[in-house]
Amino acid sequence: MLGALEASGQAGAVPEDVGQDMIFEAPVVGETPMPERINSGVLVPLFEEEGEARLILTRRSAGLRTHQGQVSFPGGRLNEGEDAVGAALRETFEEIGLDPALVTTVGWLRPLLTMVSASFILPVLGVLHGRPHYVVNPDEVERVFDVALSELAEPEVFHEERWRIPGRAVTTSEDGSFPVWFFDISGELIWGATARMLYELLNIVLLGKGA
Numbered sequence: 001m002l003g004a005l006e007a008s009g010q011a012g013a014v015p016e017d018v019g020q021d022m023i024f025e026a027p028v029v030g031e032t033p034m035p036e037r038i039n040s041g042v043l044v045p046l047f048e049e050e051g052e053a054r055l056i057l058t059r060r061s062a063g064l065r066t067h068q069g070q071v072s073f074p075g076g077r078l079n080e081g082e083d084a085v086g087a088a089l090r091e092t093f094e095e096i097g098l099d100p101a102l103v104t105t106v107g108w109l110r111p112l113l114t115m116v117s118a119s120f121i122l123p124v125l126g127v128l129h130g131r132p133h134y135v136v137n138p139d140e141v142e143r144v145f146d147v148a149l150s151e152l153a154e155p156e157v158f159h160e161e162r163w164r165i166p167g168r169a170v171t172t173s174e175d176g177s178f179p180v181w182f183f184d185i186s187g188e189l190i191w192g193a194t195a196r197m198l199y200e201l202l203n204i205v206l207l208g209k210g211a
Helices: 002-006 084-096 192-207
Strands: 039-048 053-060 076-077 102-109 118-129 141-148 158-163 179-185 188-190
Touching: 039 084, 039 192, 053 084, 053 188, 053 192, 076 084, 076 179, 084 102, 084 118, 084 141, 118 192, 179 192, 188 192
Parallel strands: 039 118
Antiparallel strands: 039 053, 039 076, 053 141, 102 118, 158 179, 179 188
8 A cells, every 4th residue: 555655746856847736724815914934844654463554643742832722744844955855754654763774764745835834845755664762852742653545535534624714814615714724633633734734645555645
């Protein structure tokens, strides 16, 4: 199953048209100014166990400045001179102790721009050869856990809501609303940018196409 990920992109460099095909938490149109972009790299780590592809996620520490307590992929801002792959691997090691040498990067998901933190995220797909050992940094991560992609695809796990932002021109439909996706799994509610990445990943792996 993990072999299907190789068709999603090329790892190691950011595509030249990376800014032209973004997924937004709330798509902004018209005269609304875009927030300043902060380039970040996150790792979408997968491994296979008992014939099932499993995905590693974290719950962010309550002491962080943004997105406290939310479920996310490990990762963070790029240092000067660093690319998204390097940042994703470095931050993953700092957060959960995952050795970068154990990760084979196979591609990326489409970039996202978060509206709350103005973070321009480049999700890097990484495959491991088995279940890793974690060394969790409690200053950044409260919990690390993994779920099977097949579990994420269960109908009772996923639901969609339609949201609007008062005072902003946002649209993906005639009524001005946009979809917000949720996954309720392993005692966690996953939403926002992480849920959008999961949604695209499931489309690639299970349906052979992007979101």
